[in-house]
Amino acid sequence: MTILAERKLGFIGGGNMAEAIIKGLCAGGVAAAAITVAEPVAARREYLAASYGVRVSPDNGTVLADCDTVVIAVKPQVFSGMIAGLERPALQEKLLISIMAGVTIDAIEDACAGPVRVVRVMPNTPALVLAGATAICRGGAAGDADLACARQIFELVGTVCEVEEKLMDAVTGLSGSGPAYVFTFVEALADAGVKNGLPRETANRLAIQTVLGAARLLSDSGDHPAVLRDKVTSPGGTTIAAQAALERHGFRSAVLAAVDAAVARSAELGRK
């Protein structure tokens, strides 16, 4: 907490991802009073203030005035309009931490019309429960302390990897959007249990714990997924029958195509 304790942290945009980070930061010991959130939707401001005790404002300028470290947490599509409304000199003094999918460091520097310290980050929503997966990279004007500050924020809410910026679209397709694929899988798994006669609540509990337990086993053992899969798969048994059906229905190629689609969309958002 050494670097963060000295920082005044602000968020521009108080939506789902900002909330996940804020909740994680508060659980990780950051004082809510040191966090300011600018958010145009009044109900959302009231909710964030009541739930976490953060300071809120409808005016993005308040975050610039009050904070030295600013997390840009608006949608990529509203970024250029949002940044146009902020004063250039004030912006250029801040550490800007962007979590926007696709938007490049070059684009942020151009929008700020001058040298600005940018760290680009791709987090994911399990940050809400301190189990986030985040990748970070820094712009040319950002120093070691800036990168360390961003790293510290996201380490409080999970795991952090440093990557080259050209890999950020790949990260977005894998771990940024990835929780949604897992939720779809869990939903389908539970549905399959219900189809085979399990009560809904039992099916949901078993499906969630299966994914949680399998992920924990992978993480704790360090084994390759194929090694652990083999241990589940008895010769002539149930699992190989299921695996054969997954192959027939293109499970792996569906996952590859899904991630490719997200990567392509991330790159497209960056070009807009």
Ligand SMILES: NC(=O)C1=CN([C@@H]2O[C@H](COP(=O)(O)OP(=O)(O)OC[C@H]3O[C@@H](n4cnc5c(N)ncnc54)[C@H](O)[C@@H]3O)[C@@H](O)[C@H]2O)C=CC1
């Ligand atoms: N949701 C996710 O799982 C992840 C999202 N991201 C990125 O995080 C960013 C935010 O995404 P979400 O939180 O999902 O979206 P969201 O729609 O939940 O939040 C965006 C917030 O920005 C506010 N907003 C709109 N215009 C604004 C303006 N001009 N100034 C200030 N605030 C404004 C909206 O009212 C909204 O509350 C996006 O750029 C997205 O690419 C990155 C990783 C994961």
Ligand SMILES: O=C(O)[C@@H]1CCC=N1
């Ligand atoms: O769907 C999106 O565009 C954002 C970026 C990664 C996860 N959610």
